[in-house]
Amino acid sequence: MRASTRPLVFRILLIGPAALAMCLFMVIPLMLMGWISIQGRDYSGGVLWGEIGFDAYTRLFFERELDGTIALNLNYFKIILRSIWLSALTMTISLVVGFPVALFMATRSQRWRAVLIFMVTLPFWTNLLVRNYAWILLLRDHGTINNTLLWLGVISEPLPLLHNQLAVAIGLTYSFMPFMVLPIYSSLEKIDFRLVEASFDLYASRWQTLKRVILPLAFPGMVAGCILVFVPSLGSYVTPELLGGGKTLMIGNLIGLQFGAARNWPFGAALGMFLLLLVLIALTSYARNYRTNAQVGK
Amino acid sequence: MSLPGFKKPYKGDARYWPGIFIATACFFAYVYMPIIILIILSFNENRTVTVWTGFSLEWYALAFENRDIIRAATNSLIIASISSISATILATLAATRMATDKFNGKTAFNAMISLPITVPEIVPAVATLMFFASLGFTFGLGTVIIGHTIFCLPFAYLPIRARLEGMDPRMAEAAADLYANPIRAFFRVTLPQILPGVLSGLILAFIISLDDFVTTFFLGGAGSTTLPIYIFGLVRTGVTPEVNAISSLMLLLSLVLVSLSLFLGREQSR
Amino acid sequence: MIIGDAVSEPASSTGKPDAIAATSLIKVFGAGDSAFKALDNVSINIRQNEFFTLLGPSGCGKTTLLRLIAGFEQPTSGTILLNGENIIDLPPFKRPVNTVFQNYALFPHMTVAQNISFGLEMQNRPKAETKTIVDEMLSLVRMESMAGRRITEISGGQQQRVALARALAPKPKLLLLDEPLSALDLQLRKDMQLELKRLQLETGITFIFVTHDQEEALTMSDRIAVMDKGQILQVGTPRDIYDRPQHRFVAGFIGEINLVQAGPSGSAGEPGEYAIDQTGPIHVQEGKAAQQGQSVTLAIRPECISLSLPAEGKLPGTISTIVYHGTDTIYHYTLPNGTAMRARCQNSTMTTLPFVAGDAIGWSVDSRSVSVLEDK
Numbered sequence: 001m002r003a004s005t006r007p008l009v010f011r012i013l014l015i016g017p018a019a020l021a022m023c024l025f026m027v028i029p030l031m032l033m034g035w036i037s038i039q040g041r042d043y044s045g046g047v048l049w050g051e052i053g054f055d056a057y058t059r060l061f062f063e064r065e066l067d068g069t070i071a072l073n074l075n076y077f078k079i080i081l082r083s084i085w086l087s088a089l090t091m092t093i094s095l096v097v098g099f100p101v102a103l104f105m106a107t108r109s110q111r112w113r114a115v116l117i118f119m120v121t122l123p124f125w126t127n128l129l130v131r132n133y134a135w136i137l138l139l140r141d142h143g144t145i146n147n148t149l150l151w152l153g154v155i156s157e158p159l160p161l162l163h164n165q166l167a168v169a170i171g172l173t174y175s176f177m178p179f180m181v182l183p184i185y186s187s188l189e190k191i192d193f194r195l196v197e198a199s200f201d202l203y204a205s206r207w208q209t210l211k212r213v214i215l216p217l218a219f220p221g222m223v224a225g226c227i228l229v230f231v232p233s234l235g236s237y238v239t240p241e242l243l244g245g246g247k248t249l250m251i252g253n254l255i256g257l258q259f260g261a262a263r264n265w266p267f268g269a270a271l272g273m274f275l276l277l278l279v280l281i282a283l284t285s286y287a288r289n290y291r292t293n294a295q296v297g298k
Numbered sequence: 299m300s301l302p303g304f305k306k307p308y309k310g311d312a313r314y315w316p317g318i319f320i321a322t323a324c325f326f327a328y329v330y331m332p333i334i335i336l337i338i339l340s341f342n343e344n345r346t347v348t349v350w351t352g353f354s355l356e357w358y359a360l361a362f363e364n365r366d367i368i369r370a371a372t373n374s375l376i377i378a379s380i381s382s383i384s385a386t387i388l389a390t391l392a393a394t395r396m397a398t399d400k401f402n403g404k405t406a407f408n409a410m411i412s413l414p415i416t417v418p419e420i421v422p423a424v425a426t427l428m429f430f431a432s433l434g435f436t437f438g439l440g441t442v443i444i445g446h447t448i449f450c451l452p453f454a455y456l457p458i459r460a461r462l463e464g465m466d467p468r469m470a471e472a473a474a475d476l477y478a479n480p481i482r483a484f485f486r487v488t489l490p491q492i493l494p495g496v497l498s499g500l501i502l503a504f505i506i507s508l509d510d511f512v513t514t515f516f517l518g519g520a521g522s523t524t525l526p527i528y529i530f531g532l533v534r535t536g537v538t539p540e541v542n543a544i545s546s547l548m549l550l551l552s553l554v555l556v557s558l559s560l561f562l563g564r565e566q567s568r
Numbered sequence: 569m570i571i572g573d574a575v576s577e578p579a580s581s582t583g584k585p586d587a588i589a590a591t592s593l594i595k596v597f598g599a600g601d602s603a604f605k606a607l608d609n610v611s612i613n614i615r616q617n618e619f620f621t622l623l624g625p626s627g628c629g630k631t632t633l634l635r636l637i638a639g640f641e642q643p644t645s646g647t648i649l650l651n652g653e654n655i656i657d658l659p660p661f662k663r664p665v666n667t668v669f670q671n672y673a674l675f676p677h678m679t680v681a682q683n684i685s686f687g688l689e690m691q692n693r694p695k696a697e698t699k700t701i702v703d704e705m706l707s708l709v710r711m712e713s714m715a716g717r718r719i720t721e722i723s724g725g726q727q728q729r730v731a732l733a734r735a736l737a738p739k740p741k742l743l744l745l746d747e748p749l750s751a752l753d754l755q756l757r758k759d760m761q762l763e764l765k766r767l768q769l770e771t772g773i774t775f776i777f778v779t780h781d782q783e784e785a786l787t788m789s790d791r792i793a794v795m796d797k798g799q800i801l802q803v804g805t806p807r808d809i810y811d812r813p814q815h816r817f818v819a820g821f822i823g824e825i826n827l828v829q830a831g832p833s834g835s836a837g838e839p840g841e842y843a844i845d846q847t848g849p850i851h852v853q854e855g856k857a858a859q860q861g862q863s864v865t866l867a868i869r870p871e872c873i874s875l876s877l878p879a880e881g882k883l884p885g886t887i888s889t890i891v892y893h894g895t896d897t898i899y900h901y902t903l904p905n906g907t908a909m910r911a912r913c914q915n916s917t918m919t920t921l922p923f924v925a926g927d928a929i930g931w932s933v934d935s936r937s938v939s940v941l942e943d944k
Contacts (some may be wrong), residue, residue, distance in 0.1 A: 025448045029425035032455050038426055100321035107313035121331050126510040126552040129526045130545040134332035189315035196312035235418015237512050252420045272421045468673035471640050472658040475667045476687035490677040
């Protein structure tokens with residue numbers, strides 16, 4: 001529906017504000033972050049413009065000793081590895097638990113499905129902070145779990161369940177598992193169960209049918225779910241902050257630290273770029289395998 | 299409609315898979331138990347929080363009297379209102395145009411507008427921090443509102459676009475055919491039909507803004523404390539029962555709003 | 569290949585400008601490798617107060633042409649005059665043209681009456697006038713009792729009538745109908761065909777009707793334009809199109825047709841005289857003289873063929889199948905050269921032909937009922 005050049009003006013007028021806002025407050029800051037990552041560090045917080053260097057990036061792996069020599073410092077790298085490890089763990093657990101749940105949902109009647117979808121979606125919209133806080137209540141030395149175990153006589157001293165990798169892992173799976181269920185459900189829901197019946201008819205056992213018929217059809221959803229769990233886990237801030245104590249840092253916390261106590265903006269920017277890179281890798285490997293899926297949705 | 303745990307399932311049933319019911323039950327227990335325990339404990343009489351001694355509304359009362367909490371709650375509401383309304387207006391304008399014409403910028407725009415959901419929140423939060431600092435902005439309510447608006451845009455946008463795509467494209471042509479110029483066509487024909495999507499997007503954006511922590515934390519300044527920031531501060535220093543009360547209230551609020559939004563979104567099935 | 573120009577009729581002699589005078593319209597979608605030419609140099613003249621039909625298979629460009637007239641698309645090149653005025657640069661909401669869409673495109677959030685009054689409201693007509701016209705329209709399409717109903721509560725046929733009323737209410741100069749009956753079931757369809765014809769006569773508005781159903785086109789139209797692959801192949805009255813197809817495609821698209829290869833009869837060949845494999849002659853009125861060695865295609869309607877016993881002056885054939893159809897019988901027969909033909913003979917107690925499969929027959933056809941086709 002158009003006539004002459006009028007719509008061009010309308011088009012710009014309408015999309016303009018949104019696009020402009022996104023450009024100005026999202027795209028440009030991200031580009032600025034890249035630029036800052038190679039600037040000099042102002043020890044009182046901020047940036048020393050003009051002092052171009054890659055110090056921030058080398059800091060990831062190396063440290064300048066007091067006598068000027070460069071030594072390998074893998075502490076930061078360890079944090080990065082830990083982040084990747086925890087995110088991968090979260091993703092795997094979510095997948096293993098999420099798949100049966102999605103299968104359950106896909107095999108219910110219409111009415112039950114609507115209820116189940118609602119119940120799975122609901123936690124996503126509640127406050128992440130509050131949900132992680134709830135785990136503090138449970139995992140503390142005198143939290144619900146320890147108290148219950150003590151009361152039952154199973155243990156005599158409280159288990160250290162909080163402020164370690166275990167707690168963060170629990171928190172991450174808790175925060176992001178619903179993101180795995182819905183995409184898998186969406187793929188499974190499209191399956192015509194007569195295919196399953198056909199498979200049974202041709203002498204396949206349940207396990208074989210699962211492996212050869214259902215899993216392949218659910219695969220796109222599984223991959224989508226993995227990405228949806230892995231990426232936010234990787235950049236998670238709240239969960240490791242609350243449940244990890246100061247000892248279990250992830251990339252997100254490390255970045256945040258540079259803008260707080262550590263006062264190293266360029267380093268924070270470099271870490272940010274690095275995180276973006278990891279996310280980009282994850283997304284492109286997904287997009288390359290499922291080009292059609294990349295068009296859908298967003 | 300039967301729950302397979304309750305009746306012996308027929309072996310050939312394509313919809314029966316051993317173990318999925320147990321897995322699902324465990325899943326939902328895992329997801330909801332902590333929240334339920336939190337809510338229960340918020341009514342705990344005992345100050346040490348995790349030892350149940352009796353039912354009490356004391357902590358809720360305290361929460362409502364606490365000046366800091368009231369201020370934080372007010373800030374949260376102000377920020378959420380302004381951000382969600384701005385985001386929804388921008389999103390509605392953009393979505394209408396995106397749905398009707400085919401043009402080259404479409405994929406780019408879609409990719410751009412979903413940046414806040416794809417990228418981990420910490421990254422744009424600190425990037426915007428540096429951006430504002432370089433421009434010399436003072437950090438406070440204003441910066442937080444801007445940050446929230448951007449972050450909420452995709453949440454407002456997606457339900458509207460979904461609704462638009464379900465709409466017959468010929469509808470807009472029919473309106474033009476009947477002498478309505480584009481502006482009148484939008485207000486008389488398009489808007490009434492996407493209204494449920496717009497409202498749904500508005501509510502979602504509101505919830506997202508209300509619950510946000512990371513962006514608020516980094517873009518905030520003195521006097522821009524919101525409820526999540528306040529809760530975070532309290533938790534850092536130690537667990538107190540007021541936190542349980544506020545947390546439970548926030549959960550309840552989310553529950554109500556989400557139900558409302560999903561209900562509005564479901565009207566679509568015509 | 570027939571170019572639109574050569575086919576369109578001259579402007580009407582009443583002195584009034586044509587309702588639509590389109591010249592050399594070209595519409596290309598896409599670009600480069602994926603470019604698709606929907607309309608290839610189309611010119612057409614549609615007269616005032618006529619019921620004009622664009623007929624053709626899917627993808628022939630008829631809907632594109634309609635949308636160009638309505639203003640939803642811009643032509644790549646060419647002009648369109650409405651009552652003598654150039655409307656190319658006008659957006660659809662400025663053109664005094666209204667459309668009835670294929671799936672009606674009724675506004676679901678409004679009632680029947682509100683839908684009908686929409687165009688009038690957009691024209692800022694006074695409330696009283698609007699009300700009068702809406703009532704008028706409701707009785708025109710016989711939906712008086714449904715004024716307050718929501719669109720979702722009425723049936724498909726009723727929706728169709730509301731769509732009509734909505735488009736007629738602003739009293740446009742031109743009404744465009746894009747396959748409006750395709751979603752209706754058979755009986756309803758036939759009823760609506762009569763309705764539409766009646767409406768057109770009553771209101772006097774020029775109707776441009778798009779369809780792929782040739783029977784529909786034949787029943788309702790004053791004139792038809794047959795289109796294929798973005799071009800107009802032939803324009804004429806239903807009778808012209810049916811009796812005298814000028815194009816192979818047109819002949820095959822409308823009704824049943826027999827297509828026979830024929831060559832000149834005799835050495836010098838009289839004008840309009842052809843022979844089929846040296847048998848014949850078969851005469852074509854208004855036929856041109858066949859040249860030596862030239863081969864043409866003759867188009868003959870099955871109902872125009874007369875069958876008899878083999879005789880002098882009749883063309884030879886052998887019956888292959890006889891199919892009884894209640895009102896008539898179709899005799900499938902083959903010519904000596906293998907061409908399959910069919911003759912449709914009406915069943916009446918007086919003329920029962922004594923043929924069975926395998927019989928030799930003689931067939932003939934009136935010279936006025938044979939058309940010579942140019943091969944595409």
